[in-house]
Amino acid sequence: MGFYWIWLGVAIIFAIIEFCTVTFFGLWMAIAALVPAVISYYFPELAVITQLLTWTFSSLICAFIWIKWIRSKPAEHIETVLIGNEGVLADAIKPGQIGTLLLSRPIQGKQEWPCCSDMPLPRQTRVVATAIMDNGIVKVQSSELLKNGVN
Incomplete structure (x- = not known):
């Protein structure tokens, strides 16, 4: 059974958190939650642990990109x-x-x-x-x- 709708819910929750804050961190975590949503939509038999690992990995990548982007502005x-x-x-x-x-x-x-x-x-x-x-x-x-x- 595909859990893509749960990942979409997680993405929406992080998007709502982003609307309440101004840090852009919630936006990146929402983007990271979309990765396992898309994967679980196309591969519904994918194990939950694999989906969690995908989200963790995409969250780390998004956090790394966010930190690089926010610190890369010249003086x-x-x-x-x-x-x-x-x-x-x-x-x-x-x-x-x-x-x-x-x-x-x-x-x-x-x-x-x-x-x-x-x-x-x-x-x-x-x-x-x-x-x-x-x-x-x-x-x-x-x-x-x-x-x-x-x-």
Whole structure:
């Protein structure tokens, strides 16, 4: 008996998980569940353990592709995407001190970025990324100051 409908259900569950998150990991696992679905559709006599091994193997391949894809972006692409994003400071920071910027959506798989500012900013301040320094630290400025036209 073919279990392709169960694998389709697994793919749908992972797709729903992906809609609730923004990591793209659920999408890759849904794609991986489609592999044993197609195989079990064409070969319904295939053992369940073989289907599970197929899903495990395709999940590992999809996870490997996902990790390679998400880490393969050059730094200049990260800079163009990161600059202008608004986030919240996890810690209060002073000039010359490194803090943590929390973004609402991940960029290159990261929601937390090291940051600095030219002026003291309290914890939970809404900030905007204005530049990325050579050492990978994001320079931030209060979004209120930017709205008021202060650079």
